[in-house]
Amino acid sequence: MNPAALIPTPDTISVPWGWFYVLLMLTFLLHIMVMNAMLGGGIIALFSALRGDQQNTLLSKEIGYKWPYTIAFTVNMGVAPLLFVQVLYGQFIYSSSILMAVWWFSIFGLLILAYYGAYIYDFKFEALGNPRIFLLEFSVFILLFIGFLFCNNMTLMLQPEKWQAYFSHGGGTLLNLSDASLYPRYLHFVVGSVAVAGLFFALVGHFRFTKSSVNREFLINQGMTYFTYATAVQIFIGFWFLLVLPKNVMMVFMGGSSLATISLLLGILLGFTALYVGYKKQVILASTITLITLIVMIFMRDLIRIAYLKPYFQLSDLVVVPEYSPLIFFLVVFAIGLALIGYMLKLAFGCRKEVSK
Secondary structure, three states: OOHHHHOOOOOOEOOOHHHHHHHHHHHHHHHHHHHHHHHHHHHHHHHHHHHOOHHHHHHHHHHHHHHHHHHHHHHHHHHHHHHHHHHHHHHHHHHHHHHOHHHHHHHHHHHHHHHHHHHHHHHOHHHHOOOHHHHHHHHHHHHHHHHHHHHHHHHHOOOHHHHHHHHOOOOOOOOOOOOOOHHHHHHHHHHHHHHHHHHHHHHHHHOOOOOOOOOHHHHHHHHHHHHHHHHHHHHHHHHHHHHHOOHHHHOHHHHHOHHHHHHHHHHHHHHHHHHHHHHOOOHHHHHHHHHHHHHHHHHHHHHHHHHHHOOOOOHHHOOEOOOOHHHHHHHHHHHHHHHHHHHHHHHHHHHHHHHHO
């Protein structure tokens, strides 16, 4: 069967696709930053708890204070980019979501369980004693599994030729386990979260936004150590990911497209630069370079998606039926939402300063 015959007709869009593309990139950047702090923070908290000495226990406790907030921000910040993906690539992501529907719908229940675990870990830290490690493991492993399911969906949507498996596995349990790029993509996502979370907690120490009695210098040093080692591993995983991509996709970054090739070279340069400043424990400079790196990586990620789907679809194929009012309404609400989040964070910092006095 021709895989193109399995692809539904795309819906019309209300404004030119470039608007949605920019909003997808922007909202996904916001989502990925807090998601990394959430997942990587949980992993670092688990490693610290397993070490068991006083300062690492306090570090795990400090992360526990912030973990429920990062989960909440991750979920809320994830809504907009998922919606924009559906607007631009709806015929692909809806199809892949249906093919793995049982796993996809399980995410809601799993996320609630992980969220409860994070709250209990925070509020009952002292009362739980050593068994709290098992609760931490429970929540971290659930979040890791949710990330694996997302990676499955994001790769399955790119390969309509894999959708034919529905005719032999029609129960909504299809996963893209045969895809060679799934595993480095997933590890790139997980290890990257540890790097960004390490940097996040180094910033927490740098700006003294701590709630526990963890030593500030210890928090900075540990955060930058996690950042540096995870970044080093990331570089190797990144090359692995590139090499297992289908040849037509890989060659886009190997001279097939000037924009993609420049993005790859810039990403490599930024990665090694981040590694160096991380080793030097330059927190602010590392944060700036990491933000730029995330922007480049998000753009490269979308170039990969475009290359995968090129035989079937291009964004320019979308039909526009002009109607600007929904976009204007979204932009107004989005701006108000960001302002409110900024105000809440300002209040949180203010409360911390009052307490510290």
